[in-house]
Amino acid sequence: MKKTNNYFVVDPWKIVETKFDKNRVKYSESIFSIGNGYMGQRANFEEDYSGDTFQGSYIGGVYYPDKTKVGWWKIGYPEYFAKVLNAPNWIGVSIKVNEESLDLNKCNVKNFQRELDMQKGVYKRKVQLILKNGIELSVEVTRFISLNENSLGAIEYKILAINNNCQILIEPYIDSNIINEDSNWDDSFWKIESLKKTKLFSAIISKTNKTKFEVCTYMANKLFYEKKAVDPLPISIKSKSKISQSFKINIKKGKILTLNKIGGYIKAKENISKNLIDQAKEIVDKYLKFDFDDLLKIQIESWKKIWDVSDVKIDGDVNAQQAIRFNIFHLNQTYSGKDPELNIGPKGFTGEKYGGSTYWDTEAFCLPFYMLTKKQSVSKNLLKYRYFQLDKAIENAKKLGFDKGAALFPMVTMNGEECHNEWEITFEEIHRNGAIAYAIYNYVRFTNDFNYINEMGIEVLIAISRFWAQRFSFSNDKNKYVILGVTGPNEYENNVNNNWYTNYIARWCLIFTKKQIIKIQNFYPNDFSRIAKKTNWNLNEFKLWDKIIKNTYLPYSNEKEVFLQQDGFLDKELIKANKLKLTDRPINQNWSWDRILRSVFIKQADVLQGFYFFSEDFSLDELKKNYEFYEPFTLHESSLSPSIHSILSSRLGLIDDAYHLYLQTSRLDLDDYNQELDEGLHITSMAGTWLAIIEGFAGMKINDDTIHFKNNLPDKWKSLSFKIYVRGSLLQINLSKIHNNYIWEDKSTLKIIIKGK
Ligand code: BGC
Numbered sequence: 030m031k032k033t034n035n036y037f038v039v040d041p042w043k044i045v046e047t048k049f050d051k052n053r054v055k056y057s058e059s060i061f062s063i064g065n066g067y068m069g070q071r072a073n074f075e076e077d078y079s080g081d082t083f084q085g086s087y088i089g090g091v092y093y094p095d096k097t098k099v100g101w102w103k104i105g106y107p108e109y110f111a112k113v114l115n116a117p118n119w120i121g122v123s124i125k126v127n128e129e130s131l132d133l134n135k136c137n138v139k140n141f142q143r144e145l146d147m148q149k150g151v152y153k154r155k156v157q158l159i160l161k162n163g164i165e166l167s168v169e170v171t172r173f174i175s176l177n178e179n180s181l182g183a184i185e186y187k188i189l190a191i192n193n194n195c196q197i198l199i200e201p202y203i204d205s206n207i208i209n210e211d212s213n214w215d216d217s218f219w220k221i222e223s224l225k226k227t228k229l230f231s232a233i234i235s236k237t238n239k240t241k242f243e244v245c246t247y248m249a250n251k252l253f254y255e256k257k258a259v260d261p262l263p264i265s266i267k268s269k270s271k272i273s274q275s276f277k278i279n280i281k282k283g284k285i286l287t288l289n290k291i292g293g294y295i296k297a298k299e300n301i302s303k304n305l306i307d308q309a310k311e312i313v314d315k316y317l318k319f320d321f322d323d324l325l326k327i328q329i330e331s332w333k334k335i336w337d338v339s340d341v342k343i344d345g346d347v348n349a350q351q352a353i354r355f356n357i358f359h360l361n362q363t364y365s366g367k368d369p370e371l372n373i374g375p376k377g378f379t380g381e382k383y384g385g386s387t388y389w390d391t392e393a394f395c396l397p398f399y400m401l402t403k404k405q406s407v408s409k410n411l412l413k414y415r416y417f418q419l420d421k422a423i424e425n426a427k428k429l430g431f432d433k434g435a436a437l438f439p440m441v442t443m444n445g446e447e448c449h450n451e452w453e454i455t456f457e458e459i460h461r462n463g464a465i466a467y468a469i470y471n472y473v474r475f476t477n478d479f480n481y482i483n484e485m486g487i488e489v490l491i492a493i494s495r496f497w498a499q500r501f502s503f504s505n506d507k508n509k510y511v512i513l514g515v516t517g518p519n520e521y522e523n524n525v526n527n528n529w530y531t532n533y534i535a536r537w538c539l540i541f542t543k544k545q546i547i548k549i550q551n552f553y554p555n556d557f558s559r560i561a562k563k564t565n566w567n568l569n570e571f572k573l574w575d576k577i578i579k580n581t582y583l584p585y586s587n588e589k590e591v592f593l594q595q596d597g598f599l600d601k602e603l604i605k606a607n608k609l610k611l612t613d614r615p616i617n618q619n620w621s622w623d624r625i626l627r628s629v630f631i632k633q634a635d636v637l638q639g640f641y642f643f644s645e646d647f648s649l650d651e652l653k654k655n656y657e658f659y660e661p662f663t664l665h666e667s668s669l670s671p672s673i674h675s676i677l678s679s680r681l682g683l684i685d686d687a688y689h690l691y692l693q694t695s696r697l698d699l700d701d702y703n704q705e706l707d708e709g710l711h712i713t714s715m716a717g718t719w720l721a722i723i724e725g726f727a728g729m730k731i732n733d734d735t736i737h738f739k740n741n742l743p744d745k746w747k748s749l750s751f752k753i754y755v756r757g758s759l760l761q762i763n764l765s766k767i768h769n770n771y772i773w774e775d776k777s778t779l780k781i782i783i784k785g786k
Contacts, residue, residue, distance in 0.1 A: 380709020
């Protein structure tokens with residue numbers, strides 16, 4: 030295991046940076062990102078900064094379809110790649126001190142500290158600096174994005190004159206002249222519609238080109254000199270894209286100037302007819318009169334409600350404690366579950382890489398976190414998201430040559446259309462269909478809400494199973510049904526035949542869907558007629574499904590007694606990952622793609638992902654053999670990988686291994702294991718981290734009407750406690766070396782089995 034740094038102070042509730050390093054600004058901008066599920070931003074400085082920075086502010090669901098650019102067009106490619114769009118800047122504050130611009134890149138920074146207080150949901154920065162003109166200042170900034178009010182962000186910006194009197198020109202602004210880090214054709218993404226200023230606030234209405242998302246970026250400001258309000262100069266329109274409000278004031282040595290700025294975005298929605306400016310006015314009227322500290326109190330209370338349910342307490346290991354809270358914090362900042370149109374992008378609101386907001390990550394990794402720490406409506410919204418996109422998934426499958434209502438959900442999407450255009454991902458990573466079906470199964474076994482299946486889920490299951498039934502082909506040579514030309518979860522191999530994981534989950538989908546259809550036919554006849562009509566269901570379809578189920582080819586090595594990741598896996602040179610030079614890692618940054626494809630090295634759990642999902646289907650001995658075979662070849666160069674291996678090693682009683690893998694997944698960004706922190710955080714894998722504790726160290730599993738636990742605490746941990754929602758009731762779990770307590774906070778009829786008893 031590689032540990033790249035210990036840069037941030039280790040603290041149970043805070044992430045703290047104690048120095049200013051110009052080379053690390055982009056990294057810290059990712060770590061200290063804040064958001065509320067609706068909007069979010071990287072931790073860019075409010076004041077002008079001429080050094081290396083990655084400016085990023087994002088609004089959930091707002092994207093631009095950047096026309097696909099490829100060398101060789103392949104039929105079936107999506108027309109566009111969805112870019113997660115950088116949104117107008119509402120946090121900006123330009124400052125001049127005796128006419129010199131306050132810019133950390135140009136002055137002498139004497140002290141610098143920033144912290145993310147995860148308990149309170151607040152980001153703070155404290156800087157002591159000397160400008161070139163000799164003026165020494167202390168600057169203290171507090172910023173948060175409200176959990177309570179989707180469109181509200183707030184900043185308190187304090188300046189203390191340390192060594193001299195000085196004149197300060199402070200200009201909070203909003204700016205719509207925004208670029209994305211990348212664009213295929215140098216398109217402009219935003220069109221500015223209008224700039225509006227009133228006495229109280231200012232706003233810019235802009236629209237995304239092509240997608241026509243209409244957004245109002247607004248701000249309102251108050252300035253105090255030693256607690257006395259300062260009158261602003263009139264708001265001025267600085268350019269076609271920028272509005273600012275200026276305050277000019279002389280301040281005395283030892284005195285403090287405080288700016289309170291509120292701002293954010295309001296996105297036009299079909300169901301809200303009120304115009305955006307009126308909506309902005311409403312927010313400003315309501316919140317500008319609040320003291321900053323009162324707004325902060327509301328924020329702290331809102332976070333308290335989240336932590337009351339979702340906190341995981343680890344006693345005896347601050348490193349691990351800080352890390353899990355960091356993961357839980359960011360998951361809550363990324364998705365609140367209030368809006369079924371939103372989802373959980375791999376970078377959340379912390380960067381632009383990946384495009385699109387929805388990958389298989391949502392179903393395979395994130396769903397359990399939201400399902401077990403939030404009310405049922407939240408995870409149901411995640412399922413409905415796919416249900417509402419079913420027609421597009423059917424269209425997508427049609428483009429690729431499938432018919433009769435078969436659906437292939439996109440590997441990456443914003444609105445249901447595929448928006449990724451690397452052929453091996455778009456066309457080949459079809460295993461995503463399996464995860465979407467699995468999520469329905471997972472949801473029902475945890476919530477007991479079978480109605481979701483007869484009301485909506487069954488349509489998704491039928492369409493996915495129809496896809497699999499057509500995608501399997503019969504091999505005369507093997508006398509079995511095979512799936513050719515796929516990429517499994519391990520993206521370090523493409524166009525393989527019979528990826529075990531894909532074949533296994535495809536077969537499982539057929540079995541599971543068939544069971545649900547029969548159940549609905551027997552117990553919900555009205556639903557059955559409706560669904561049969563809508564989907565053109567024909568009972569004869571089972572004939573082919575049954576044949577496939579009985580005769581699915583699942584590659585296996587008798588000699589090694591393991592399932593084979595795909596045909597020909599054993600032809601590879603079986604070199605172990607620990608034989609690789611450190612300078613070769615990560616191989617995706619150091620090796621040619623050709624070399625990667627030929628190698629045995631596995632990017633992320635593949636066969637083992639199947640063992641994780643379908644643990645009841647295999648014995649512990651089978652798990653052990655497969656784990657011992659695959660773990661040494663696995664590089665964990667996908668952030669999604671170490672959590673799954675951690676859970677499996679906990680199940681095998683390899684607690685030290687599980688612990689190291691836990692640190693790798695939980696501190697992936699804090700310690701920058703994958704050396705790409707500047708691009709943003711790995712949000713979706715954070716849910717895997719949480720699973721590594723709940724399903725790994727606490728050994729939680731649910732089958733039928735029974736929930737199982739097994740205390741697998743790492744040596745270092747004195748105790749572990751957390752809560753989860755199961756079947757609508759909240760269960761509190763406290764584990765230590767000497768006790769295991771399970772307390773239902775509400776009544777439940779579920780049986781709890783501890784260590785098999
Ligand atoms: C992983 C995929 C994942 C994607 C987004 C890739 O590196 O290999 O499994 O869906 O990242 O997180």
